[in-house]
Amino acid sequence: VEFPLFGGSENEDAEEWVQRFLDAYTTNALVDDNVNRFRIAKECLAGTAIDWLRTEGVNIDNLGAENNDTSLDRRIVSKYASDEIKERWQDELENIKQGDRENVTAYVIRFRSMVKKAGGDAAVPVESQKRIFIKGVYATKPANLNEAIIVARNQETGMKALAARFSGEEKDMEEILKEMQISIRK
Template sequence: MPFYNLSKAELKSHQRKHRRGRIINQKEVYCIQCYPTDSIPADNIPDGFEKFWLWISIQYTAKQYTGATVAAFKVLKTEFFITTQLNTLVGITTKILQSIKFRQMNTSLLELSFYLHKLFELTNGFKSLPTNTQVTNAYQIFHNIPVSNNNANMNEGQMRDLMKLVWGADPTDTNNPRNVGNLLENTLNNNTNAITTALQNNLTAINALTTANQNRTTSKVVDVPFFYGHDDEDPYEWCQLFEAAFAANGWPDNRKIALAAGFLKEAARDWYEEDRGNINQWHIDANANNFDTRFINYFATAARRNQWTRELQNIKQGDNESVENYS
């Protein structure tokens, strides 16, 4: 599976709801449709995120992130240098990793969460890419391998001091976990509400940005002709013109039908007002409640099709008309 702690059945079920246009009651951090990235302004992407993404995409074959990834990384940037609560930081790094799609997952969530936490600290929030030495040291710490220092192995006291520095816990204290794996696991199991609250605040902000982006004043680079429903109008051609303008203008998908209806006049507008209850989307193959399907079926009557066929058959190339223009 390309996501941590997510089954194929869960992923397919969620994606199926989007495809069928169902209401999504529970947004998921891994879903780019729930948390789109293209609605996040550039100035709202935290410093260091690009270098973090470059590192994890190369080192761990990360393939795709969502708006929730950016939000969680922003929370980590805010919390990392002001909190001493390890469980809070591990919870945030876990959220980041669970929102990322990987090509392959050869490293456990627990281990990768540790590397993200440690390298975040060493690079001061990914202001620079992790060096080979930093990556090697993080690996050695996690696997309890003595870290070399000037070609000499650390002694027991140096290792204990290092563990205190990294985790704020003494690994020799019998009241605390004695290895990194157990320590990380305990922090995950004792996650605090602070993570959820902070992350939710950022996701709420992203949702607000997405809504504002979708409801913004519609820009218009390419114009769309009005359609009146006259006999000399071609509904096929009008749909093609609208599709081209829709793409060129970058209009939001959730307003496609409403925007199309805005260019209907007179008889065409009457048709829409009467038939709008039967229209659920612009187009899904083999679906009877498409806007374009019902629009074309209504205005491309048999008589009009016959008329267009006769007109096509009677077209002749003009004396001074090029083959290209005639075609």
């Protein structure tokens, strides 16, 4: 398995890089040794991250001794996932929107990734996550009132069908279509 690269750009998640690096290290069945992990991790750094290590990381000599100032994983996360950077990611999260051609599954994956980068449940309460997610989901924009009413009725029908499915009162498709036709005529 290839080891991930980390360049230190503001769009990269240092915590995620550390986890992906450790996963690759484990998958490759290498010796469980913090110094060996560090030796390999140094080769995975690029851009500002390698410059930072060369200038400020003089006393870093391992990867994995998490509570130790000489450990790359601890130091790189404190450098590249600082509170200031997480606040910037929280701002991005607040403005996340589902793309015009993005399906819901892709949006969910991107949303969850952004929540994690922004600090997870500890930094972004679950209720806020729900509000942000709903605000960002692409919704059709009806051209007129009649279309808006049809969209609202379709959503209502879908919610009723979903509720019926979980309550054991599931209707067949023919019944649902009849109800929709009746509600559209109203």
